[in-house]
Amino acid sequence: MLGRIRAALADRPGPVTVPRDYDRTREAADPLALLAERIEDYRAVVHRVDAAGLPGRIATSLAARGARRMAAPVDLPTSWLAPEVTWRPDTDQSLTIDELDGIDGVLTGCAVAVAETGTLVLDAGEAQGRRVLTLLPDYHLCVVRADQVAVSLPEALARLDGTRPLTFVSGPSATSDIELNRVEGVHGPRTLEVVIVTGG
Amino acid sequence: MAGRGVTWLGTPTFPKAARTALADTQLRTNLRNATTTIRGKRAGAVAELPDWEPLRLAGEAIKDEVLADLGTYLERLEAAVTARGGVVHWARDAVEANEIVLRLTREAGADEVVKIKSMATAEIGLNEALAEGGVQAVETDLAELIVQLGEDRPSHILVPAIHRNRSEIREIFRREMPDVPEDITDEPRELAEAARRHLRQKFLTAKVAVSGANFAVADSGSVVVVESEGNGRMCLTLPETLITVMGIEKVVPTWSDLEVFLQLLPRSSTAERMNPYTSVWTGVTPGDGPKNFHLILLDNGRTDTLADTVGRQALRCIRCSACLNVCPVYERTGGAAYGSVYPGPIGAILTPQLLGEDVDKQARSLPYASSLCGACFEVCPVRIDIPEVLVHLRAEAVQAKNKTSPEAVAMAALAWAMGDARRWAAAQKAAGIGRLLSRGGRITSLPWPGSKWTSSRDLPAPPKETFRAWWRRTRG
Ligand code: SF4
DSSP states (O other): OHHHHHHHTTTOOOOOOOOOOSOSSOOOSOHHHHHHHHHHHTTOEEEEEEGGGHHHHHHHHHHHHTOOEEEEOTTOOGGGSOTTSEEEEOGGGOSOHHHHHHSSEEEEOOSEEETTTTEEEEOSOTTTOOGGGGTSSSEEEEEEEGGGEESSHHHHHHHSOTTSOEEEEOSSOEEOTTTTOOEEOSSSOSEEEEEEEETO | OOSSOOBOTTOOOHHHHHHHHHTOHHHHHHHHHHHHHHHHHHHHHHHTOTTHHHHHHHHHHHHHHHHHTHHHHHHHHHHHHHHTTOEEEEESSHHHHHHHHHHHHHHTTOSEEEEOOOHHHHHTTHHHHHHHTTOEEEEOSHHHHHHHHTTOOOOOSSOTTTTOOHHHHHHHHHHHOTTSOTTOOSOHHHHHHHHHHHHHHHHHHOSEEEEOOSEEETTTOEEEEEESSSHHHHHHHSSSEEEEEEEGGGEESSGGGHHHHHHHHHHHHTSOSSOSEEEEEESOBTTBSOSEEEEEEEOTTHHHHHHOTTGGGGGGOOOOOHHHHHOHHHHHHOSGGGOBSSOHHHHHHHHHHHHGGGOOHHHHTGGGSOOOOSHHHHHOTTOOOHHHHHHHHHHHHHHHHOTTSHHHHHHHHHHHHHTSHHHHHHHHHHHOHHHHTEETTEEOOOSTTHHHHHTTOOEEOOOSSOHHHHHHHHHO
């Protein structure tokens, strides 16, 4: 096939210079507010709290949702583990597919967030676990730290390692296949809730 | 079977199929509502980015750079994927690609595969080939599922069941899903829920998944799939074996090039700032996702397309479907009339090129499925000059038929005129081409072969000012 490709390019098209004068970075007056607004546009629930308020916020959200059994990446900060809830850590990938399918939800952090597009990126790193954890449970509660927020997509990609398994999440699972009506929740989590932690 | 697939065997030529489609008022209503809605939303999503034109120019140039040195980038991709534990296969045509998938599926001990919507696998007729080999392919994208259960043809790249309304979908589900509740209504929410339940068990037990790819990064070996429902994530994460079939033109040089395409694609396609899910993976990651990853690099007519210096730009296409939604011809006929996996303006130029020497009468009629209004170029995120390629292919088709027919002369002249922006502007000013033929803003008759089209339907006349003239006036 390489021979066919070479033959097809017999006219020797010259090397192309890619014009890169699009915006790599962009300014935002308040990136956290922008992120919150853009995630809400996907009809996801967003909260903003300071670091001290985070454990309380997590507990309140889980209680409001009636979530009693939650899946957890093994390295979640202990202060996030609301005491009223049974936490199922995914030690050595111990959570089976059936278990995850039947569990109330999952709590994770993220690697990077994109304010302009309201996107959370998970890279299986700290406090995120493997990909299936945020796929099978019907409810995903995600914590974003202020220092993880980039304004534009190019800024976010520059912070990521493309060889890790990455999941970009922009709102809950959705389809528009029936008369272009947006319906949340087909196969991925139907409810996405995001806590943005201000002040680092 | 035909070596390359792409078209559906036995479909009538475009003018004939179009006449049938035009008689279907329900279809036309569904389509018009859908394309009008997406068109409006897309314009809004695009207007939000202050650097949209620079992004388009970068997208165009990155793709051209890849095409100009395709062999190098593919070898780089192969090396990177292999280094991360994946296996790369090269498939010259549909038959070879299908054989590889069937063999890998059997080796995995499976008689069923779950699939995430993929144009490449539709192009090679994978589902049919697997069925012949005793393997059932289950489409998991809601729209694809509707099409599969309805034993129907997809009609749009992005929303394949756009021609079906909710009550039609309800009927299909009631007829074809054994587990659907008796009293299911036609509420989209309930229908989506039925699909969720129907497919859940399949996801949880599938051993093999088949996907396409939106992009693959040569430097890192990362493969990218963009989707909405999470069925893609299911396929990419749960089964033990993942087989990805990818057209060779989908490669991009470096990780940071994705910053261009991940901005261009969602806004052009679903008119969203970002689609709900984008997955990126590289080879295999122990403890996370499939244990075996196979990447099939598919030619199937792409190197032939690459050899055509005018036509090769079609390989820049990122399958966003924006050109479908602005096309006056597509809006009236729907995708099925094109008789090809690739409908609309991009289908009209890609289908005959991919088929190469296999090209049949039906595919040859496709470059005429256009009013040359230029709207498709205006919206294309990678600036494919579809009208230019259409005229080029028409000239070729006529030449093949009869070197000195009046059509040949006219088409060759048109191709020559369109080959250069200045010549084109002059020609249009001099002739007002389409408008000469129009009465009251409708074109009522076109010379052959356009006559085959206009005899069944009036076309809207091209605007007084051509797109190019407008472009020069407003940007020049
Ligand atoms: S030709 Fe351009 S507008 Fe049409 S689907 Fe391809 S990328 Fe999109």
